[in-house]
Amino acid sequence: MIYKIWVSVVKEFLLLKRDLGGLIILFVMPLVLVIAVTLIQDSTFKAVTNSKIQILLVDKDKGSVSKTVFENLEKSNYFTVVTQIDNKPITEEIAKENVYKGKFQLAIVIPENLSSDLQAKVEQNVEKIVSNLGLTDSTSTSEPQRVIKEKEVKLYFDPAVQMSFKNAVMSSIDKMISQIETKSIYSTFQKQLGEETINFEQKSFITFKEIIPKINNKEVLPNSVQHNVPAWTLFAIFFIVIPLSINIVKEKTQGTFVRLRTNPVSNLVVIIGKTITYSIICMIQFYMMVAVAVFLFPSIGLPSLNIEGHFLLTSVVALFSGFSAVGFGILLGTVASTQEQSAPFGATSVIILAAIGGVWVPVFAMPKIMQYIAKSSPMNWGLEAFYDVLLRNVSFVEIIPRISLLFLFFIITTSIALFYDKKKRTV
């Protein structure tokens, strides 16, 4: 039996070796994918100097506020501010047109008199407060108050811009403006009280500090690599569903499966042979992804994957994820009767499993129902197990539940396949 399994594994490897297309699906595509996606995602997190986003700024205010906005935007590493097109100052109309046509992603329109009106409004309020406190002589408050209308800073976004980018920009502009407001309130108080000597601390009093779990007493900052490599490795591992199911369908259509039925070898041996082969493939994929993430990423300007001290546990997770992918492939190959059925179905279902499993969008960002559904995707079990090891720094015992689920998935899908096959053969 061991001998027959061994021979079967050798055969499967020979078949794979001769199948160039399959090899490309297995090894090249996932690598290209992980490099491309990580590069893209990383650049949205990190400043890439030569790819700053250009922002149109329409300055009707020409005051201190618009100046501050301009300076802050220029200072940030993400944007360059454009105030002129073809040497002409931009009007709101021109800005709108350019943005809606997609030539620019964002235009900011700062309304007229924003600076002076803001100052006036703040002064009114401060005066009111100060006089209520009886700190100034009552004569100065007698003049009638001018009504100052609320001001709007208008933002035009390219309709093709993603929600997340929009939100990020809006919140940073919001923050900038409220800082300006706070600043002017403080300085007006200062003026009103005539206390030039007191210096208000104008920096934010409350700031954020993220506390990160420590690994080996070193803080490991989660970066896009730490998230992407496990996610895309799982995606790659599950892509073996396609070549594996095609392999099984071919066994049926080319008659070798029938021949094996007449040989003194049980179907189980054949299945075990395929399981071993394709699990080894999964491990090779995993180590390849890790190697690329550790050695290649730094040289293309990406952070390298931190796998120090996790090598063994991540390998275990990869192996068990491989098992569940193999189970799925065996089931699909057994149920499908042609490659035309198994290949597209395999590809689509892997993408769906990846999507609901949290490979594209993190599970916590999904709607409530989807979060429950996510828990049913084996890719989610694998992904969480990887995060447990890589980011949450857990021990082997703590990943047992998740890898058991993965193994159970393999056992169940394979059993269904064996049972289905037996049923179908009683014609």
Place this chain on the structure above:
Amino acid sequence: MQPIIKIESLSKKYKEAEMFSLNNVSLNINECQIFGLLGPNGAGKTTLISMLCGLIKPTSGHFTIDGLDYQHHASKIKKIIGVVPQEYALYPTLTARENLQYFGSMYGLKGADLKDKVIEALDLLGLLKFADKQVQTFSGGMKRRVNLIAGILHNPKVLFLDEPTVGVDVHSKTAIIDYLKVLNQNGTTIIYTSHHLAEAEDFCTQIAILDQGQIYAQNTPSALIEATKEARNLEDVFISLTGKALRDDI
């Protein structure tokens, strides 16, 4: 001579089929025969052979091979039979040698013994030159020969062949028939199906004529011809038994 295969009232009705594909067939096949199962397309030849190879289950009836039945001794039977399916059952991207070594090891053959057997058989069937070429580059006749070798590497006691000469050039056909004769002389019982009556006439030692799931006659070719009035060959016998002609072509 002892019957190595005993078939008693064997019937098969496929699940989706309305009619019985094999109807109450009883047959004894003696050791060391070359037994021809002859009949037109749809007669039930593949159905009968598939049951004997353990690929499908009988609807009713019973049979033994070398005194063994599938219910209790499936793996024992599988070790002593060889099967050459009607369609080529080979991995197109593997070479002839790789295919044969793989299937040989499924019978527990290994090492130098396996390698030698593969080379010997490839040589006998004139394929040694092509041993390391992928099977997908082979002609139909060459594939048939490899397909045949895959079924005999383990020296089976009983060899089943389903239409081994269909769609094969004359050269391959002669090679196959000659090889089967050698196997038979070395003690292998051969059960083979064909709708090619002339070929069977001088090759088979025993013949059963099958049509619409039923056996019409069973005897040596010459005895069948003699027993039929004015018959010069098996074609005439067939017409006289079933009332219709059986075309020799495919």
